[in-house]
Amino acid sequence: MIRLFDFVLSMIGLAVGLPILVLLTVIGFFDTGSPLFRQERVGKDKRPFVLVKFRTMKKDTASVASHLASFSSITKFGGFLRKTKLDELPQLWNVLKGEMSLVGPRPGLFNQEELTAAREVKGVFDVRPGITGLAQINEIDMSTPELLAETDAKMIKTLSLRSYFRYILMTATGRGFGDRVQ
Template sequence: MMNYYTVKRLFDIILSLILLICLSPIFLIIAFIIRVQDGGPSIFRQERIGKKGVVFRFYKFRSMPLSTPNVESKDTKKLQITPFGKFIRRTNLDELPQFYNVLKGDMSFIGPRPPIPSQTELIKLRHINGALQLSPGLTGWAQVNSFDGMSATEKAKFDGDYASKISFGFEVLILFKTILYFTRKPPTY
């Protein structure tokens, strides 16, 4: 009999492949608009910390001007964002390329969000509570419990809770809360 992690990985592969194929027209449209807007590449790449502390390349649609340095900034309010970049960030469309990270096995649909290498306190706390042993996710327990503005200690607490309670039922709850978040999120155009 397969263990839960094997089933979870199979689910990640199948769903990410289906989504990548079905959403490919949207990917092309977004990439085209970004390219037309300032002529640069449409995909932003950044190093993130994954399962067991392994560094991997993380993908997003680029929402900042081409001239923006690839900095690790926690204060996104100080960063310049293109007009279309504001739209894709508000709608979370900038996150779509992470389906490729899921397909590759760098990430899962559900798990702690992958930190940038400079978030050393969060990484250390996740190592202590066992969350660093898991694949990072597109959404997670901390995200559905008001991730933005949380301290590293608060994030790590939710991530540790997730690591200790991981199960099919718990992940369905996180998925349901994620869907509720997106359906209740007020548009800010």
């Protein structure tokens, strides 16, 4: 049932959001010269997939978790995208393709070994990663791997249609700030 909602809502989001996506892409060209950011992430069953987001950092920034990146690498426009969570919009494509869900554990990087190990023990890789979830609305990010894995596991065990829509609504209305940057 959740996959059906993921598919329908991501399709609607992409169709309705197309003018915004185009505008942000054009502005992104002027900001960094490369508005989309693609990065291999750990997906369901630990399979790799390419996550797509709007670029918020300078092109030459090292490919590390956000909490390990320097604050100075975030562009002014990137800061706006992060604050409004508009940088996440292109991930609707990942949701439409079935690589992600709207609600699920945020996909980590393969080099985040501590997080990957903690999530593996707790069965987090049994589900699709998501754009938002319990950890995000509670401002728990990848800088605390064990707590994040525990929170992800709790969300997976208690996820219902009601909480699915609650997490989406809370994220859309500004709850949570995303990953910290040093």
